[in-house]
Amino acid sequence: MTLADPVPDKAKEAVSPLYGVVDVLRRDRIAGWVIDRRDPGASVTVEIRREGQRIASVPANRRRRDLEANRFGSGLYGFGAAIDPPLMEGMEFTVSVRAMAADGTEAILQPLSRVLEPSGEQRALARLLEEVAACRALLEAQQSLAERVERAQLRMETLWPEPDPVPPTGWGLRLLSLAALALALLSLTLSVMSL
Structure with a gap:
C-alpha cells in the first residue's frame, strides 16, 4: 500500500x-x-x-x-x-x-x-532487538529440549528396574572352584603321564 x-x-x-x-x-x-x-x-x-x-x-x-x-x-x-x-x-x-x-x-x-526517517542508530537498534529476540527464542528451544531429554530419561529409568545386587559368595562357589582346579590338575597329570 x-x-x-x-x-x-x-x-x-x-x-x-x-x-x-x-x-x-x-x-x-x-x-x-x-x-x-x-x-x-x-x-x-x-x-x-x-x-x-x-x-x-x-x-x-x-x-x-x-x-x-x-x-x-x-x-x-x-x-x-x-x-x-x-x-x-x-x-x-x-x-x-x-x-x-x-x-x-x-x-x-x-x-x-x-x-522523520529513522536514523542509522535507530535502524541498528532495531536490528539488535531482532537478534536478541532470535537468541531468546533459540535459548528457550534449547531449554525445552533439555527438559524433554530429562523426562525421557526418567521414563526409561522407571521402565528398567535396577539390577539385583550381586549375591554374596558362599562356600558353594568356593567348593566349585576347588573342584574345577582339581580336575584341571588331574587332566594335566594324565597328559604328562601319557607322554
Whole structure:
C-alpha cells in the first residue's frame, strides 16, 4: 500500500496554512492530525481516497495528547478512519489523504515516515532487538529440549528396574572352584603321564 505522492508545488507547500501528517497507515485504518495555522480553532475536514474513490470523510477534531503535551494549540486536531473493506495483503493500492479547510483551502497529507526517517542508530537498534529476540527464542528451544531429554530419561529409568545386587559368595562357589582346579590338575597329570 502506498500513500499518493503527487508532485508537490513548492510555492503552494511553503504558504499552505494547513499542516499535518498521516501517522497510522495500516490495511484497516488510517489516522493522523492536521491544523489550520491561520485559525487553530477552525474546523478541518479530511478526505481519504483509495484508487481515486472516496472511502471516508472525517473531521480532524479528536484529542491528540502528544500535540497537547507539546503545547500545539488545543490538541484537538486528530482524525482517524477505518478502511472498510480492509486492503488486501500483497496487493498494491494507492491511498490519498487530503485536508480541506472551511474556506476551500486544501493540502495533501504525507505519511510521518517521510517526515522523520529513522536514523542509522535507530535502524541498528532495531536490528539488535531482532537478534536478541532470535537468541531468546533459540535459548528457550534449547531449554525445552533439555527438559524433554530429562523426562525421557526418567521414563526409561522407571521402565528398567535396577539390577539385583550381586549375591554374596558362599562356600558353594568356593567348593566349585576347588573342584574345577582339581580336575584341571588331574587332566594335566594324565597328559604328562601319557607322554
